[in-house]
Amino acid sequence: MNRRTFMTNTALAAAAVGVNLSSGGAFASTSSATRISREQYNDWFVFDGLGVLYDINDPTGGIQDNWRMTERLRRDVLASGLSCYRQTTGAPFPAYPGDDAFEQAVTILSQHQKLIDANSDVLTLVRTFNDIEQAQKDNKVAVTLGFQNSHVIGDNLDHIDTFKHLGVLTMQLTYNGQNQIGGGANTNPRLPLTEFGHKVVEKMNESNVLIDLSHSGERTCLEALAASKAPVTISHSGCRALADFPRNKTDKELRLLADRGGLFGVYFMPFLAPNSKANSDHLVAHIEHAINVCGEDHVSIGTDGGYTGIDDMEKVQQSTDKMTQHRLDNGAAAAGEKIGNLNFMPDIVGPDQFYKLANKLADRGHSSTRIEKVLGLNAYNLMKEVWK
Template identity: 35%
Template sequence: MDRRAFIQFAGVAGTALAFPAVGRAAEPAVRAGNARSLYIDAQGALDGFEPDGKGSYRPTARLIEAAKQRRIDVVSMTIAEVGNGPDRFRGAMESIAAYDRIVAEQPGLLVKVETAADLAKAREPGRIGVIYNFQDTTALEADPSKATMFGTLGVKVIQLTYNKRNLAGDGCLESANAGLSDFGREAIAEIEKARILLDLSHSGQRTVAEGIAAATRPPAITHSGCRALVDFPRNMHDAEMRALAQKGGVFGIYLMPFLRAKGQPGGEDLIRHLDHAVNICGEDHVGIGTDNPFLGYEINDETRKQQREFYEDRANKGIAAPGEAADVFNLVEGYNNAARYDRLAADLRGRGWSSARVDKVLGDNFARLFAQVWEA
């Protein structure tokens, strides 16, 4: 399974890179349990599970403590493989069943989020809301009506394309930039009919533009960056960012290497992209989709070796995007643990952001969008 097909939620349904967290600085103060703010990672992964010796998995003490501290309240996690390949439908069904089992076994910790009311439950200290998403439409296997079935099973976000071309349209690494196919338009209609949020991350420029135009409900770009700042294909142009906001959608900034032209990005890179996104989209249409594991990555010789192997595998498959590198981790320095949202909130306020704007970008905007699409 690709790393983006879920960074080890208990190691179920495949193998992926998953590293435990590493602290980088003194952790910021813990939010009060009754704090109004709601932290949402619109594209992440919930690591921090270990085998229980009985054929299932249990949460680690560190994950439990992070949940009690309300470090991140809700994580939207990818539960199906990305890219073209065999048995994508069957694999998605098996993944849903596997994750449902773990959620059912941890009722005091995990909340499967399918409604706005479930988002409210995730505010409780000690609980983490999980949203099921697909980062590709390949699980539909040429039948867009399958979106309704997946929606019934709790998949609440479906991304139209991954980096390369699929039946729906061109991904961001396709040089042809051919845009949406007829199937893609049918898929969008079925996704919206099922009250699933349409995600246009990883798509090519024309696919994004045409997808926004075709959408009748507000769509999202859950994890990307600003192409005006760094000209990589995984980042989005201002025109599409603006069109997304005008449609009522939300643009999520990731914590990924694409935030700078070369090397490991840091906090200044992240805040620069957030500032630009707010300037283009408005503060009501920007959020965060880290594309990181909840607890973060440990950096040591072994994980450096794994990163090289991971990158080489993606490069050999043709899905490694410009900006990825064998020696660059998919993280932003200074925000590589479960306290990243609290630290970012403090950093943004220190740059003059109002508390209201910080709350919007760190969760409220995506909460509004989810409720609008899922329940309208």
């Protein structure tokens, strides 16, 4: 019996006796729960499916004029235990067709590469999977680049290879709006993967580009999953069964993703709570629900945030509200984004967030083997498979 069959049978048996798995009922805390030691954690491959090098306490973001990270940012990133993260690049916000999206993508891509080059004692740009392995040996953080909106390729499939050669190994098909590929989370969920979208999926498969279906509308997501011949990721999302927001994924999407070998990353975002006031308990609940639906080999994390602690929560709330208002004004915001949100888990935020999450899962009775998979090993295996 494989893990997916075991988890399915466990869910059916639990339902028969009235255990609510969606709220984590199968993973009750036990007095014999084994804590994850620092030594054990430090040996793990820890992956963030969507992160950013940014110090929210610093007006410069923690990036100096010469593209060097401040000591605070450098210290917190290294202290986090992070092995690899995916950095958003490209131009996610402009609505399709956007005449300058390609040029914006190239410019932003160049800026991220300058940042990596300027901090090469700490960071390594991932161009092949071998770079991830080498970064591990060199005790550096591997940075893989990814788009959050593939509208930047326009109507030219060759641009997929162009961007891949520039270091973009993961491409999200849509952002919140509609583009030439399909529908995003803010659009009608019945919008299909377009005829051109099918060609995009085929081309990304041929080029060994990892397809990301975060932010996609439901039909576009399901049709892309069915069309792809390679495993795909939903790198940063939540479970619709626990919080009914368009940014979150239905169980139907999660099952098909896992059945086709893909990976679901749970984000550290307000959409994990029905009232958009999420904390790490919501995070754990979504991870557990995803394990119930997908199996432990198909679940990961993608914070959609950074790695520094918070010095002044009130000040950060004000800056977050300002950013949220900007996103609302320019149409980039998703349903559920509102003033008062915090785009991180306030009770574990900071360089210890992954270690704290590991032990919250341990306290719920999850094995160290499973926790290691969720924190990075599953992502490691997926990237190794797709980036041949």
